Amino acid sequence: MGFIKEIMKNRQLYTLAIPGIVFLALFSYIPMFGHLIAFERFQPVKGIWGSEWVGLDNFKFFFGSQDWLRVTFNTVYLNALFLIFGIGIALLLAILINEATSTLLKKISQSLIFLPYFISWLVVSLMIMAFMSTDGLLNQWLGQLGISEVNWYQNAKLWPIILTLVYVWKFSGYYSVIFMAAIVGISNEYYESARIDGATRLQQILHITIPSIRSVIVVLLLLGVGRIFFGDFGMIYGIIGDNSILFPTTDVIDTYSFRALRQLGNFGMSSAVVLYQSIMGIAAILIFNKIAKKIDPESRLF
């Protein structure tokens, strides 16, 4: 009874939530039944219930290869780099822009760092190609400085760094806007009393700004961790493509299974990979949430 009472009491608020709930149900909960495909030889004409069940057969291609550990490691490693540097540098940018006194400068720099967010990966990949190919801009500059040219596209070790730089360039503006919104919400009284006590700007940042937006940082990290087993296919495939020399450090679960399955068009096997990623993602969230709870109970997700 308490449940109905609660709903009746706050019916306006719950009405507002209906669209969100419908959206989640339609696009997140109902499709979960699709995971069943991972356990069958799926034939679209026969449907989910009519297709033949094959148990764990669909998982064999992925776990039977020697590469699954490598691509899983690459996925987590690259995503961790993206997450740490993406959010770290976004935080730095947000604080720096916030400290700027000129409103015009603030607006201009905000827009400029936000801009790369709108450039598609395809265009980014062309830009990188023009910049880093053997006869590209970067090698020409190196040549002028008297440094011998680097074969960027033949050197796998460099690419985690390059990809991280690209990611930071593209997304830090986006995250920094979220941080800026949080920073604006901090009451000015804290800063005023700190200044009266003689706190320097650095001290204000370290002891007021960052602790006040800690929960925003943790939530963004948690959301990122939930997707840590999903490689950014558009990014990695757009930039690396089929360049096998770079696979040792850049091949992620998504690009690997794309290559393995693109000619077969096998639904069951692709679903098996997605199921694996989802389960690992849930595990990662649960673990990270527990850690967050220990450090700062306020900012955990649940």
Place this chain on the structure above:
Amino acid sequence: MRTKKGIAAILSIIMLVGLLAACSGKTENNAPSASPDGAAAPEASTKLDPVTLKIMIPGDRPRDFDAVVAEAEKRMAGTLNVKLDVVFVPWADLAQKTQVTLSSGENIDLIFDAPWLHITQQIAAGSYAPLDDLLQQYGPNILKNRPQAMWDANKFDGKIMGIPNGITFVQGRVYYVRKDIREQLGIAPIQTYDDLMKFAYAVKEKVPNMTPMIPAGQDVTKGLSEASFRHYWKDNTANITPSPALSESLVLYTKNNDGKVYNLFDEMEPMVWSWIENSRKLYQDKIIHPDVLAIKDTGELAKQGKAAIIPNNDFGVKNDVQQALKSVDPNAEFEAVTLMNLDKGAVLTNALQYNFISVPAVSKNKERAIQFLDWANQKENYDLLAYGVEGKNWEAVGDDQYKFLNDGYTWFPFAWIWNPATDRQDAGQDDVTKQLNQWGADVNNFTLDKLAGFTFNNTAVVNEISQYTSIEAKYYTAMFNGVVEPNEYWAKFKAEAAPLAKKIQNELQKQIDAFLAAK
């Protein structure tokens, strides 16, 4: 408080409507096309009620397409009573879009598919209707326009699952060579691979800012990687050809037309190895572009005038490449050089065509779809759908050639109606290309492959194939373009992939033996 409540209600309604708009929009789209289909379903063939056929083919919608459809519908009014709803799918989305359309059971009456797309998988999944009976009853022109050898070779498990759209028995393979530079360097027209190499090294030495050669480095186009491409040329007297199981990969191959599958991991074929070693030399000598594996589209660089040689499919130089190159440098020009063996009977053909049009199993208008295609296979109707409105879009040159008058209509009969009987050649092509195309269209110029008509059923080894292809993608294009040290890479490749390749080979051999025994 009251106004707040009102606002909340309105807001939530707006959001809900906005959310559902995406879903409802789709059903609205489907509604009009679904109702006539449903109404006309069973007795369509006898009464010939008006029917709208939904057709899905690749490419871009030509500017004057509506005018052509209007004319076609006018010609069919009163007899076939067919209206056309043709959906053009951009090439980049083709595989995904057609796959999703078929698997969602969307009502489509004719759809393009191909062995290089997913026709065997879709047949295995039961997406297409068998056409033998329908063609016997409704498709006399479709049958007549294609030689028997073509029908025999393009069946799947003994049944016609798609109408082959093609005119040749072998695909043209050429190098695009910069003619202007060749003449500038005083080199005679290229006849052999050695001539080609002489030209490449001369470019390296004397022409700055130009890469002598850019083969394809992407896994999907591995057939155009330098070492792999050479199996098309005349020094490959044993006819070493990729097997039917792994498309374009020379690791499993056939030779001498003996019905056996060979495996490079069992015993390295000296000729293939010499191609690989030669490509290594070319890469180290900087004849091949250093970033060959990172380049996604070799045609783009060719158009910008940055490549002296690129490999390509089809005889002749594609018009768009030539035009784009000339817009960069009016003096620049590509010529197409083929090193194929043109002697009678020297080249094998499996007569397998590259393009098909199929009738999805879910179509409610199967008879009418075939009747329409049969209508479109008649010469005057073919001319309309293939080249547009005569006098406005194109003019006939003789009986068997055409010339486009403007760019209002583009050439895409391969997607639905292409056949040797009604095809016209582009009058703008040079004579050599015309001769080569005629050579390729005559089945008597080729020896029929023992495996013609054989299709590989991959269900027994689907895990092995997916594992194998992902391993191969790590090594193949890198080795076959000389980017890596071949001995070391081959050893690694072999260690990882040999057991999988063996399993695929055994399954393939088993199916081939059964096929040959049944013949």
